[in-house]
Amino acid sequence: MAPGIFVHFGKHENPDRSNLGDIANIGFIVGSEAVAVVDSGGSVSIGRELKNAIREVSSLPIRYVIITHIHPDHALGTPPFLDAKPEIVGHHRLPNAILQRGSFYVERSKEVLGDNEVETIVVPTLLVESETTIDLGQRKLLIRAHETAHTDNDLSVFDYNTKTLWLSDLLFIDRTPVVDGSATGWIKLLKSMRDANADLVIPGHGSVVRDWPSGGSKMLAYLENLVAAVRDMLQQGKSAGQALSIAESENSDGWLLFRDSHPRNVLKAYSELEWEWISRIWAVFEINQFTKLITANLYSINQIRHRICI
Numbered sequence: 550m551a552p553g554i555f556v557h558f559g560k561h562e563n564p565d566r567s568n569l570g571d572i573a574n575i576g577f578i579v580g581s582e583a584v585a586v587v588d589s590g591g592s593v594s595i596g597r598e599l600k601n602a603i604r605e606v607s608s609l610p611i612r613y614v615i616i617t618h619i620h621p622d623h624a625l626g627t628p629p630f631l632d633a634k635p636e637i638v639g640h641h642r643l644p645n646a647i648l649q650r651g652s653f654y655v656e657r658s659k660e661v662l663g664d665n666e667v668e669t670i671v672v673p674t675l676l677v678e679s680e681t682t683i684d685l686g687q688r689k690l691l692i693r694a695h696e697t698a699h700t701d702n703d704l705s706v707f708d709y710n711t712k713t714l715w716l717s718d719l720l721f722i723d724r725t726p727v728v729d730g731s732a733t734g735w736i737k738l739l740k741s742m743r744d745a746n747a748d749l750v751i752p753g754h755g756s757v758v759r760d761w762p763s764g765g766s767k768m769l770a771y772l773e774n775l776v777a778a779v780r781d782m783l784q785q786g787k788s789a790g791q792a793l794s795i796a797e798s799e800n801s802d803g804w805l806l807f808r809d810s811h812p813r814n815v816l817k818a819y820s821e822l823e824w825e826w827i828s829r830i831w832a833v834f835e836i837n838q839f840t841k842l843i844t845a846n847l848y849s850i851n852q853i854r855h856r857i858c859i
């Protein structure tokens with residue numbers, strides 16, 4: 550993709566026994582002293598194949614396995630790398646996500662891929678609180694831990710040498726995005742990243758982007774339309790079930806696997822925005838109560854000041 554940057558492109562499919570979970574973009578970055586894996590793949594076999602691919606181009610130690618987030622298509626390939634005792638790099642919230650959902654993902658993936666293909670989601674040894682720089686030898690990588698967006702444990706990796714921004718599932722190209730964190734948080738994050746000085750951006754699914762930020766605009770529009778449509782439904786007082794009618798809307802941008810992911814995104818956005826809606830109604834209610842108190846002259850100005858301050 551760029552000097553020292555290697556990417557394997559996953560298929561636009563759901564995981565099954567024929568693709569062995571090979572559905573996400575994974576890869577590695579080679580420095581002068583060490584190699585860093587960026588996502589280990591969706592099964593033990595895919596992790597092993599990734600390791601073999603590294604050995605075809607470099608005999609340097611694999612010192613880091615960076616797991617960009619908990620999803621099994623990115624994280625189940627780690628066990629074959631453990632013999633060399635690399636640092637497993639993860640978001641500071643990844644251990645908790647593994648605690649909450651790891652065994653579900655492992656059991657579900659065993660059903661889908663077969664028992665031999667799934668061991669565990671490995672708990673990180675190096676946690677990223679905000680950002681961390683690792684040095685592969687004449688090559689520094691900036692690893693950033695983000696606020697909740699695709700999930701609540703998303704990392705991105707920036708290679709200073711080639712200005713490559715590895716966004717993993719913070720960016721979907723071609724395949725319908727999956728909202729498993731916060732639609733509004735994701736919009737905010739993508740907007741904040743628009744001025745990133747990147748020559749190459751690597752998504753978690755789909756082809757690489759060389760015209761950032763315009764190459765990410767289709768996905769941003771998807772999320773903005775999703776949020777606008779769900780807010781509209783909430784304003785009309787529609788239930789989550791009724792809001793699902795949005796999921797029947799035209800897939801005018803030609804997203805792949807739209808019927809698999811879009812309905813879930815609608816429900817996820819509904820539950821997120823419902824709270825926003827409830828707190829807004831509550832705020833209006835409180836203001837009304839406050840206005841009534843003033844007009845009824847029940848409080849002196851000093852008493853009102855006191856209420857505001859506490």
Ligand SMILES: [Zn+2]
Binds near residue numbers: 699
């Ligand atoms: Zn993901």
